[in-house]
Amino acid sequence: MSRPLPCAQEYEPQFAQPLDEHNYRTLLENVPAAIFVIQDGRIRYVNPKMAEVFGFTPDELARLDPYLLTVAEDREQVRTRVRARLDGSAPRGPHYEIRCCRKDGSEFNVRVSGARIELEGRPADVVTMHDVTELKQATQAAEQRAQLLAQTEELALIGSSEYQVATNTVTQSAGMFRIFGEPLTEGVVDGEWLMQRVPASEEPVVRAILTNVRPDEPCEFEHRIVRADGTLRTVLHRAMAYTDSGGRVTRIVGILQDVTEQRAAAQRLTLLANSDEVTTLPNRAALLDNLDLAVRQARRQGCRGLLLVVQIAQLKMVSESLGYTGADRLLAVVAERLQGAGLAQDTLAHLGSGEYAVLLCGAEGSVAPEMPARAIIGALERPFSIDAVDVQVSCAIGINVFPGTDDTAGALLHQAQAAMHRAQEQGDNQFCVYSPDNHARGASRLAMEAALRRALERREFSLHYQPQLDLVSGGLVGVEALLRWHDPTRGPVSPLEFIPLAEETGLIVPIGEWVLRTACEQNLAWQRAGLPALRTAVNLSVRQLQQPDIARRIHAILLETGLQPRHLGLEITESMLIGESTHVAHVLGELKALGIEISLDDFGTGYSNLSYLRQLPIDVVKVDRAFVHDVTAAPQDVSMTRALIKMAHSLQMKVLAEGVETEGQLALLIANHCDQMQGFFFSPPVPADKIADMLRERRQLPEHLLQRRVRQRTLLLVDDEENVLASLKRLLRRDGYRIVTANSGTQGLQRLAEESIDVILSDQRMPGMTGVEFLRRAKELYPETVRMVLSGYTELQSITDAVNEGAIYKFLTKPWDDERLRGHIEQAFRQKEMADDNRRLSDAVQTANQELADVNQRLQKLLQAQRGKIEREEVSLIVARELLENIPASVIGLDLDGMIAFANADAENLFTSAPSLLGRDAHDALPAELVQVWQSSDGTSHRVNLSGRHYQAVCRETAGQSRSRGKLLVLTPEAGTANPLH
Numbered sequence: 001m002s003r004p005l006p007c008a009q010e011y012e013p014q015f016a017q018p019l020d021e022h023n024y025r026t027l028l029e030n031v032p033a034a035i036f037v038i039q040d041g042r043i044r045y046v047n048p049k050m051a052e053v054f055g056f057t058p059d060e061l062a063r064l065d066p067y068l069l070t071v072a073e074d075r076e077q078v079r080t081r082v083r084a085r086l087d088g089s090a091p092r093g094p095h096y097e098i099r100c101c102r103k104d105g106s107e108f109n110v111r112v113s114g115a116r117i118e119l120e121g122r123p124a125d126v127v128t129m130h131d132v133t134e135l136k137q138a139t140q141a142a143e144q145r146a147q148l149l150a151q152t153e154e155l156a157l158i159g160s161s162e163y164q165v166a167t168n169t170v171t172q173s174a175g176m177f178r179i180f181g182e183p184l185t186e187g188v189v190d191g192e193w194l195m196q197r198v199p200a201s202e203e204p205v206v207r208a209i210l211t212n213v214r215p216d217e218p219c220e221f222e223h224r225i226v227r228a229d230g231t232l233r234t235v236l237h238r239a240m241a242y243t244d245s246g247g248r249v250t251r252i253v254g255i256l257q258d259v260t261e262q263r264a265a266a267q268r269l270t271l272l273a274n275s276d277e278v279t280t281l282p283n284r285a286a287l288l289d290n291l292d293l294a295v296r297q298a299r300r301q302g303c304r305g306l307l308l309v310v311q312i313a314q315l316k317m318v319s320e321s322l323g324y325t326g327a328d329r330l331l332a333v334v335a336e337r338l339q340g341a342g343l344a345q346d347t348l349a350h351l352g353s354g355e356y357a358v359l360l361c362g363a364e365g366s367v368a369p370e371m372p373a374r375a376i377i378g379a380l381e382r383p384f385s386i387d388a389v390d391v392q393v394s395c396a397i398g399i400n401v402f403p404g405t406d407d408t409a410g411a412l413l414h415q416a417q418a419a420m421h422r423a424q425e426q427g428d429n430q431f432c433v434y435s436p437d438n439h440a441r442g443a444s445r446l447a448m449e450a451a452l453r454r455a456l457e458r459r460e461f462s463l464h465y466q467p468q469l470d471l472v473s474g475g476l477v478g479v480e481a482l483l484r485w486h487d488p489t490r491g492p493v494s495p496l497e498f499i500p501l502a503e504e505t506g507l508i509v510p511i512g513e514w515v516l517r518t519a520c521e522q523n524l525a526w527q528r529a530g531l532p533a534l535r536t537a538v539n540l541s542v543r544q545l546q547q548p549d550i551a552r553r554i555h556a557i558l559l560e561t562g563l564q565p566r567h568l569g570l571e572i573t574e575s576m577l578i579g580e581s582t583h584v585a586h587v588l589g590e591l592k593a594l595g596i597e598i599s600l601d602d603f604g605t606g607y608s609n610l611s612y613l614r615q616l617p618i619d620v621v622k623v624d625r626a627f628v629h630d631v632t633a634a635p636q637d638v639s640m641t642r643a644l645i646k647m648a649h650s651l652q653m654k655v656l657a658e659g660v661e662t663e664g665q666l667a668l669l670i671a672n673h674c675d676q677m678q679g680f681f682f683s684p685p686v687p688a689d690k691i692a693d694m695l696r697e698r699r700q701l702p703e704h705l706l707q708r709r710v711r712q713r714t715l716l717l718v719d720d721e722e723n724v725l726a727s728l729k730r731l732l733r734r735d736g737y738r739i740v741t742a743n744s745g746t747q748g749l750q751r752l753a754e755e756s757i758d759v760i761l762s763d764q765r766m767p768g769m770t771g772v773e774f775l776r777r778a779k780e781l782y783p784e785t786v787r788m789v790l791s792g793y794t795e796l797q798s799i800t801d802a803v804n805e806g807a808i809y810k811f812l813t814k815p816w817d818d819e820r821l822r823g824h825i826e827q828a829f830r831q832k833e834m835a836d837d838n839r840r841l842s843d844a845v846q847t848a849n850q851e852l853a854d855v856n857q858r859l860q861k862l863l864q865a866q867r868g869k870i871e872r873e874e875v876s877l878i879v880a881r882e883l884l885e886n887i888p889a890s891v892i893g894l895d896l897d898g899m900i901a902f903a904n905a906d907a908e909n910l911f912t913s914a915p916s917l918l919g920r921d922a923h924d925a926l927p928a929e930l931v932q933v934w935q936s937s938d939g940t941s942h943r944v945n946l947s948g949r950h951y952q953a954v955c956r957e958t959a960g961q962s963r964s965r966g967k968l969l970v971l972t973p974e975a976g977t978a979n980p981l982h
Contacts, residue, residue, distance in 0.1 A: 034110075034131075037117075038066055039124035053110075053131060055103035071099045071107055085116070085125075097132065108133040179235065179258050181227040197225050199232065206237070213252055215243045222259070234260045276350040278328045279335040284413075287349035287357050291409040294346060294361045298403050305346075306360040306369060309398045309416040310338070310376055311424065315354035318391055326386050330354075333384050334393070341379035343372050355420075357413070369399045373431035394428035396420050401433070445501070451487055452498055452507055456514060461485055463518055464685035467694060468537070468656060468678045471670050474701035476694055478535040478569065480678060481519040482685045483511070508541040515539075516554065520561040520568060522688050527567075531695040537569035537599060542576055546583070551590035558594070565595035571622065573601045577613070585616060592617035599656070603644065614651055620676070621648040625659025628679075629668060638780050642672045649673070652850050666705055667753035671782045704754065712738045713829050714755060718748040718762040718774065719790075728761070731818055732825065745769030745777070752778060757785055759828045761812075764791030776807045784835065786828040788812060790821075890951075890971040893958075894934065898922040901966065910946065910971070929953075930969065937967050943974075950974045 028035060034050035036043055046061045054061065054069060067075050078098060095113040102108065110129040117124050177183065180197060198206050202223050213219050219239045224232050239254040274286035282290070291307065298305045312334055319327035331354065338348055338356060347359040360372060376397060383390040398420025400412050415434045423432040455461060465479035485493045502508040516538050523536045544550055558565055570591060577584055588598055599620040600613075627641050648655045657669050660679030669677060682701065683694070715737045719725050725741050732739060740755050742748040744766055751757070760778060764771035775787040787807060792814035809831070810824060884891050885904045893902030903917040911917060917925050922934055929944040930953060936942075937955045944953045951971045957964045 034129040035126065036061070036066075037119065037124055037126050039119055039122060041066070044119070044124065050129070053102075053129065054100070060103075069100050071101050074098045085114075097136075100129075109136045176256065179227075179233070179256055180225065181229055181231075199224050199226060210239060210252070210254075213239050213241045215241045215247070215249060217241070222263075225256075233258055234263050276352070278331050279350045281335055281356075282347055282349040284349065284351050287347055287351070287359065288409040288413065290347045291359060291412060294359060295402055295407045295409065295412070297361065299407075301362075303362060305362075305402050306358075306367075306372065307400045307402065307412055307416045308358040308360070308372060308376070309351075309400075309413070309420045310356040310358065311396045311420050312354035312356075312380075312393050313395065313424075313428065314391060314393045318386060322387055322389065326389075329386050330384060330391060330393075333386070334380065337379045337384075338376065341372075341375050343375060355417075357416070369401060369433050370431065373397045373399060377429050377431070396423040396426075396428075397431035398423055399431060399433045448490075448493075448498065449501060449505055449507075451489070452485075452502060452505070455485060455487065456507075456511060460487060461511070461514065462687075463515065463522065464687055465522075465536070465691045466678050466685040467683050467691065468535075468676055469682055469701055470676055471666075471674055471701070472706065474703070474706045476532075476534060476699065477676065478537060479691055480537045480571070480685075481515060481522075481539075483515055503541055503543060506543060508543050509547070512541055512544045513553065513557070517557050517561060520557060520563040523567055524561060524563050526688075526692060526695065529692065531692060533567060534695070535567050535569050535597060537571050537597075539571045539601065540576075542573075545572060545576055545587060548583075551587055551594070554591065554596070555594055566597075569597040569599055569620070571599040571601045574603055577616075588617050600653075603648070618651075618653055620654045620656050621651075622656045622658055623648075623674075625679075628657050628659050628665050638668065641668070642783075645669075645672050645674055652847075663702075663705065664750075664753045666701070668781060670705060671752075671756075671784075712736075714738045714740060714758050715825065716740045716742065716748060716751055716755070716757045716760045716762075718742045718745065718760065718766070718771070720744060720763065720766045724763070732822065735822060735826065737825075737829075745771070745774030748774055749777060749781070752782055752785075757782065758832045759825060760785055760787045761790055761825065762787070764789050772807065779807045784832070784839075786832045786835075788824065788828060790814060790816065889973075892917065892926075892969040892971075893966060894922055894969065895966045896964065898934075900925055907971070930971075934967060934969055944971070946971075 028047050031047065032049060034053045035047045036050050037045040043062050043064065043066055046058050048058075051058050051061060056064070067078060070078055081096065095111050097109060097111050099107055100110050109132050111132045112127060112129055114125050114127045117126055195203055195207060206221075206223050209219065209221055217240075220236065222234060222236055224234050227233060236257040236259045237254060238257075239252055241249050241252045244250050274282060274289075276283045294305050312330075315327055315330060318330050322329075331350065334354075335348070335350060335356070338358065343358065343360065346361040347357070349357045349359075351357055358372065358376070360367075377395065380393055380395055383392045385391075398416045398418065400416035400419060402412055404412075406412075406415075419432045419434040423430040426432065462484045464482045464484050466482060467476050468478040468480060469475065470477045483495060483499070485495075485498055487493050499508070502511055519536045519538050523534070527533055540550075547553065554570070558568065572584075572588075592598055597619045598617055599622055600618050601622045602624045603621045621644075623641070623644055627644055629638055629641055645655050654675040656676040656678065657665075657674050658678055660666050660669065660677045660681045662681060665679075666677060666681055683690075713736070715732065717725055717728050717739060718741070719728075720743050722743070725743070729739050729741065740751050740757065742751045745762075746769060748760070748762065752760075760775065762771040762774055766774075769777075771789050771791065775789065778785060778787055786809045788810045789808055790812045809828060812821065812824060884902070887904065888906070890907040890910050891902070891904045892900055892907050895901045898921055900917045900920050900922060908917060911925070923931055926934065927944075927946065929942075929946075933942045933944065933953045933955050937957055939954065939956045942953045944951050951973055953969065953971050955967055955969045958966050958968050
């Protein structure tokens, strides 16, 4: 039994002695609340808890403004409460809450209460603070939980362990009524309420699941419900059974969550993940899934299937000309054609970038592979109308038959694509069936590509250099840098193998930059070794030339290596000019402006437009080796070589012949005034040290083959009779000729290749080749020679024809008169020398005309640039004048002598009492104050008074090209001073 408390009468309080000041201070310093005293707006006292809560020392707090302890947003609230306490209108209540900030800047919530006391005869406030941050957070969490519970989509089934859903009661949350679209009602409903809102087809499953919920084991499943408006929604149903201490189920709590939108979104994502957006066909992922199933089915049924990969070739062209919209339209209509190709395909998929896949299974897959391929090619034959433009497409088809040795879906698709690439190499509208040999080639190609990617970083590349020689001096004037690759596994790899692969993969860009940088560094190394300077030619690939900043990149390499641009040459192929005319012309113009020599490689093998070629800044034309013929070649072949050389010279370009391998080829080129050569006749491509040796030794072409401007008159005598040759030599030697002899037409052609011949005197009747036939061939090979026939037989028809053709200059008969023969030969040499002088004069005139045309073109461009500059300056002057006229200030311009050269309207109106300011001296036209400002022109602002109004006056010098042109004086009314002009 509890003991009763004593009544008041029985209890007499026994008070201890009053607390002294020390005990009071001890009590305050141990109170678990922040306490401080404010008097006269200053903190007079803080207890340790106050310092602990705010993170300041008591001395720091004593120096602080109390309001700074609160966050900025709450300071006005605190000031309002303080003012209310002072005027007696403070709201009733023991405390209020504010936010404070600690020394480290962190914020926290406090509950504040205060009391007014008297301290040292003056009022003071005792303030108590309690940190309620955790309490505040807990309160907010409780409020959020209460709000969440009010919205919970919850269904509670309450009953015994032997319950049936139909016999139990159901309580619902407000959120549950929203799910079912029914009005909120109070109380409970029958357990069958839920089953009545489940579609009949799903009701047995839902009932069975809920009936078999096990205690303490969560259950989760999805089903549909029927809302009050008759619509169907998908819900995620979570259920948990709870038991009492006896193991009986006391209640089942179920939570329904409406996941209709989530499931629809998931279905859309699944559709997007497995279909192509443009064509709506299955994509690569869906194809691989179907292909995997088809392979299993083919194995199980003992049949075969076909996988065809179709690549459309014109997609890039359509994209460039009609844009992405046109390209997407092409992809869609191609898909429609393939669907209507008459193939009962199991799957038609779009793999991207114009690549489709057709999967044939069952009976359709048992047909011959070429039948569906031809059907696809036939379906795509008719043009497609894309944005009113007829587009004719071609395709390449790769076919793979399964099952086979490697039947994984990815491997089958890869093999079909490899076969498709093989078909692309064969041309348009071709198909290829996969075979292991094709795969081996593809694997080898991939392995080479991987090795090529590593070759640059592993320093497996090197450069060889092939000499280029001048055909006048015979000296070494340049080299062509040629890339070599020594793979550690394969050994030396032919450029014909890896250069096209590097072009296709884009690796040619970094490799090309390495070649360019290395060639420049090597050229500079030769020069620093004291060797004669020469030009290094480097080939530019198509990929490099297509780069928009290729000129800047090359210039940067020249600056980096220090090589002068005149010692670098760049070679482009004729095929690069097709389809890239505007970009190529722009790039070549920039490179030419740097001083780099531009060469056109493989000239004669492409289809470049000559009128366009004439506009390009090309310095050297490299004649392809296919047009470098020997002296024994057919006349039409020699004529082609001569035509190429003359055409290049007419375009003011030098000619360099490639692939020169024999002395006869070189002699023919020299005779036709080719400028330079390179080839195995002089040297194959060699390492850099070999080129250094050639430069030190000053190696050059054989002296007897070189083209000379001043040389001895040379006469070729051709006759099959030795005594006739001897007689002619004795007769003509006295005239100082250099005489070369031959006893047949064939030997005469050889002498022409070996020597520089001016005049030819040939017999007509010789074995194997008549004199006329020989001279006709000589005219084709060496048209600048003067050719004569000396014969005792008069075959008038053939000789007349030869004369008419220009093959024969004169016909002389045997026996001859010595003096007349000497006269004829002297006249022939004069004819030859006159023709040579005319050619030289013509070349000089043509060169001079071209130089004048170039100078005139440069002057025209300079004139256009000057006109443009003048026009721009005039526009700038007009704009500047309008700006100065309309600026809200008075502006006065003065020349070096102090004369006023400009005054805007505001300036003229400011001095209306005097004549116009223009043309007057500053001393006469301006007040003394402004004259002082003008004379100082220090750029600082001066306050002046004009007609009772104050202005800020600034004067500065106007400079142009680093020298003064005068001064500009600006007067601006001071703020608050009315401007009488406006």
